[in-house]
Structure formats: structure tokens, C-alpha cells
Amino acid sequence: MSFHRYSPQKLLPDYLRGAAGLLICGGVVALAPNVMAVLVIFGTLALLFALFVLQTAQKQLLLLEMTEGGIGAASNPSRAKAWPELRELRLRYYALRRNKPGGWMTLRLDFPGRHISVDSAIEGFDDIVARAAREVRDRPVILDDATRANLAALGHGIAEPHAASDQPAESRS
Numbered sequence: 001m002s003f004h005r006y007s008p009q010k011l012l013p014d015y016l017r018g019a020a021g022l023l024i025c026g027g028v029v030a031l032a033p034n035v036m037a038v039l040v041i042f043g044t045l046a047l048l049f050a051l052f053v054l055q056t057a058q059k060q061l062l063l064l065e066m067t068e069g070g071i072g073a074a075s076n077p078s079r080a081k082a083w084p085e086l087r088e089l090r091l092r093y094y095a096l097r098r099n100k101p102g103g104w105m106t107l108r109l110d111f112p113g114r115h116i117s118v119d120s121a122i123e124g125f126d127d128i129v130a131r132a133a134r135e136v137r138d139r140p141v142i143l144d145d146a147t148r149a150n151l152a153a154l155g156h157g158i159a160e161p162h163a164a165s166d167q168p169a170e171s172r173s
Contacts, residue, residue, distance in 0.1 A: 001065065001066070001067045002065075002066050002067075002124060002127060003063055003064065003065055003066075003074060004063075004064040004065075004066065004118070004122050004123050004124040004125075004127075004128060005060075005062060005063050005064065005122065005123055006059045006060055006062065006121055006122050006123070007121075007123060008060060010121045011056055011059060011060050011121070014052070014056040015053065015056055017052075018049050018050075018052040018053035018056060019049075019053065021045065021046075021048075021049035021052070022046055022049040022050055022053065025042045025043075025045040025046035025049060026042075026046045028042040029042045029043050029046060059121075062122075063075060064116075064118065064122070064128075065077070065080065066124075066127070066128060066131060068083075069082055069083065070082040070083055070085075071083070071109065071116060071128070071131075072116070079114070081109075081111040081114060081116070083131075083135045084135075084139070085111045085112060086109060086110070086111060086132070086135055086136075086141055087110050087111060087112065087141065087142060088108075088109075088110035088141060088142035088143075089107070089108070089109055089110070089132055089136055089141055089142070089143055089147060090106075090107070090108040090110075090144065090146075090147050091105060091106070091107050091108075091129065091146075091147045091150040091151055091154075092105060092106045092108075092146065092147075092150065093105050093150050093153075094106070104119055104120045104121065105119065105120040105125070105129075105150065106118070106119045106120070107119070107125070107128060107129055107132065109132060110142075126154070129151070129154060129156065130156060133151055133154075133156035133158065136151075136158055137158060143158060
């Protein structure tokens with residue numbers, strides 16, 4: 001059993017970006033409260049920055065528990081999902097600049113009725129990916145080409161699914 005959470009140090013830049021955006025957009029709205037275009041545009045942006053700060057706070061409060069049997073929020077073990085229920089795995093890489101180092105990954109695990117999404121800022125991200133990749137090797141789970149390539153880049157190569165032959169079963173040798 002292992003526990004995974006986002007460290008406050010890794011979330012600090014997100015808090016600062018969200019607060020700066022909220023402060024700037026809120027300031028513009030405060031300076032021109034009677035101009036409808038300013039209210040709509042900068043009020044909407046301020047709302048988006050506020051939602052980003054709330055999402056970051058939600059990440060900070062998350063404590064993910066991973067066992068051999070499943071994965072889920074430690075605060076609500078009744079909603080934990082068993083690994084055999086995994087239906088789809090998506091692993092994405094987002095680069096900061098084309099052909100330059102840096103960036104982050106996101107992992108989405110789809111279970112019936114629920115999905116779990118984490119990004120590479122969570123402590124133990126590699127362990128979560130390794131456990132999910134092991135589950136994918138053991139049984140059929142939906143993977144797209146980008147996910148296969150990203151798993152291979154992390155050292156968790158998954159064999160390509162065998163394509164069905166167009167020939168009837170009797171004529172195959």
C-alpha cells in the first residue's frame with residue numbers, strides 16, 4: 001500500500017499564477033465597473049482564475065491510496081476502484097516548447113462510473129504509472145497510440161494488440 005499526494009512546493013507556482021491572474025482581472029473589473037465589455041471579458045477571466053485556484057486547492061487536499069487491489073482517495077475508501085475494473089488508460093505528455101526538455105504528463109484511469117486523473121506533479125507518479133502498466137499487460141484495456149508511445153518512453157512497453165486477419169478461420173494455416 002502506498003499513499004500519494006501533491007506537495008505544496010510543487011503547487012506553489014500554480015497558486016501564484018492563479019492569484020496573479022485573479023488579482024489583475026479583478027483589478028481591471030474594479031477600475032471599470034460600468035463598462036459592460038470589461039465586466040464580461042475580465043469578469044469571466046477572473047472567474048476562470050478563481051476556479052483554477054480552487055482546483056489547485058483540491059489537488060493539495062487529495063491523498064491517493066494505491067494498493068495491489070485498487071486505487072482511490074484515502075478519504076473515501078468506499079469509492080476506491082479495483083484494478084481489474086480498469087477499462088481505459090490514457091497517458092499524455094505536454095511539452096512546454098517544441099523539441100525542448102520540460103513539460104508534464106497526465107494519467108487518466110477510466111473505471112465504470114468513475115475516472116481518476118493525476119499529473120506528474122503528484123509524488124510517486126512513476127509508481128502509479130508502473131502499477132497501471134502492469135495491469136494493462138495482464139488483460140485487455142483500451143490504449144491509444146499516444147499512450148503506448150508514452151508508456152514505452154517511461155520504460156513500460158506494452159505489446160501491440162494482434163490485428164484480426166481478414167481471412168476466414170478455415171483458410172488460415
